[in-house]
Amino acid sequence: MERVTGVNIVPHFCRIEDKPLDFYNDFNIIALGLDSVEARSYINAVACSFLEYDENDNPKEETIKPMVDGGTEGFKGHARVIIPGKTPCFECTIWLFPPQVKFPLCTLAETPRTAAHCIEYAHLIKWDEVHGGKAFDPDDPDQMQWVYKEAVKRAELFGIPGVTYSLTQGVVKNIIPAIASTNAIISAACALETLKIVSGCSKTLSNYLTYNGVEGLHTKVTEFVKDKDCLVCGPGVLIELDTSCTLQKFIEQLEEHPKLHLSKASVTHEGKNLYMQAPPVLEEMTRSNLLLSLFELMGKVPSGTVHATGTSTKNDKKTSGSRKLRVAFKGVNGMTDMDTAGGA
């Protein structure tokens, strides 16, 4: 604000999950400077949860919340533009993100959780503490042994299983540092795309830019396609219910649903909290709804959209996620009308 007059910057120091959905809905565009697949998945689900479809399954323009995402690893990076409902969302192309290998230093120093964290602690922090100044040589078996032993000690201290010599090798050799120039390039691409979306001064990136500066310089634009069955940016998973189904039963169904596997779900309808798992105050306030029928809670409409936020488990991995669900009540008139009755 000091450097550029007329701009208003409001910092929020909190977890992205701590903000209510409305907070994100107030912006025209969301630019992502996130460092993990989980965080991207979360914001993506939030932005897509605002998206509504008309009766012909076309996205309603006014509900589209564009996102601009970027990320770097060493000399490589990507920038992308996500127009929910029109271009693939983060979840449509989740396969682009293989499991991550780098860890924040604070995790290593304070809250190790996995064997790899213990190894990186020994390699990045302990090594310099003890050998101050001497460069670590990953090809020296004695030095690797030293890191391995320190990692084992650390793992024992924290009761973490799984540190092996071979894993030590794998983790240590895969460290990818952040590089100022790559960050500059990717952030510039993201800023430019954001500006273009806001101003309409030029067409936007369609839709995924990859950049690699290791050998010479390579940039490539790929036009990925939307997954029409995407659970996150699609029209939503259709769930048919009896009018007598209670909110509690509904929440239990989400956990067993083959496409969702959403456990401990909080449920909102048109911005109203039907049931919240946390914080305790809200949980207590909404607990009584659990025994009421969802049909009643939704104002006895034949069908409508609810948002469920919870923990989804995929391949033994837990991620917090928000899902859009199209609920239709059996035997109620107008059931074929998928208008969300929202937008009020």
Place this chain on the structure above:
Amino acid sequence: MAEPKIKYDRHFGQAALEKASVCLLNCGPTGSETIKNLVLGGIGSITVVDGSKVEVGDLGNNFMVDETSLGESKAKCVCAFLQELNDAVKAKFIEEFPEKLIESSPSFFSQFTLVIATQLVEEKMIKIDKICREANVKLVFARSYGLTGLVRVSVKEHPVIESKPDHFLDDLRLNNPWPELKRFVESIDINVSDPVAHKHIPYVVILVKMAEEWAQSHSGTLPLTREEKKAFKDLLRSRMSGFDEDNYKEAVDASFKLFAPRGISLNLMRILNDTCAEIDSNSTDFWVMVAACCNEFVAQEGAGEVPLEGSIPDMTSSTEHYVNLQKVYQSKAEADFLAMEKHVQSLLKNIGRDPSSISKMTIKSFCKNARKLTVCRYQMIEEEFNSPNLSELQKYLTDEEYSMAVGFYILLRAVDRFAANYNCFPGQFDGEMDEDISRLKTLAVSLLSDLGCNGSILTEDLINEICRFGASELHAVATFIGGIASQEVIKLITKQFIPMTGTFVFNGIDHKSQLLLL
């Protein structure tokens, strides 16, 4: 949390960066953003050359000036900002227009390791290029222009030892094992009956042993044809004693490493046969090592191979086998290094230099990376401008993937001709847009026909677009261009990673940017 950062920096050729002295010409957004990344990266000293004063327009696209700087020297303000970012950097500024300095004191530039020339027009680019080439100063051009821009490196020769490519075949010598590796392999019984021991034999051992077995029944040759390779893999599978033997699965997957050709790759052969490898007292350390490697080592100890890299990939194995195997590779690499060191020393003596003038560290790094050596050479800007590679140019003009980038490239040259003729850039002043468009078109068409190409290939849309840019320097574009330029500067100074060859043309419209090799 400072230690890990220092560690990474050291890996990155920090010493070279700290020793480097870089000169920046023009500190508009493109120049400022380029130098900022170098200052953050720990460059030794910078000299900012700019003769302009900060105006209101600068506040909208340059983070390194603010309202309090209005009317002051831009070089001074940017320099002060950069100093704030990193007080270890020696930051100097010269309040002078680079264009003037190029004309009046060409010798000024010889003090620098590298010059970053931003926002120069064609005529000045050619001049600074000659000055730097003569003084053996590395040069990087960067220019932002509306939604386009370019980055171009100009150095006579840039040899890279630590090229650090992403994907490179491991140096395992499976098809050419040396005696110690053979002995190690023989010391392990691959038919061991204990199932735990059986599934912890490293695949290197399995492959070397099975290759030997194959060769014995195939008159001394390794699998060559597709059928033979398949048969070899089937042979491997037949030796698995269970379904879950990861080491055998790895052996099957890694068998291509056994089938790879022995000896020296074509790329490397080209470097070893380069005329520069015929060394004399003026030869650089790099070429002395190349000569020691190809004339001496490969012919003698190497028996047709360059020094061994010495590292092995991770593989399923007992810790004991793995550590011992690592030691076998390490000690061979060490022996190769010692042999190379002797050759380097005697060659240095032959050409009248101090035999220990190339450090052990450098020779070691050379040995470790011998298979990955790269030499980049760049033609002079003037050559490229006057007589570009016509067939490439034609190809780019008609290739849909390249046509927009090459269009920008041509038009960026045309706007410089425009500026030379009319004292302003096309579209810079509102009322004259239509006239500017037709003038620019004429200039672009004549430029193309001067080069021997059909000028009608440029689209009206692109010409209009360039005029619409009105020579503006957008901050986001400047940051992108500056990011690329700074990255190339770091590669050139640290001599790590491979710098780009050709001219990078940025396309901020759909991001289909391209490297043009003209």
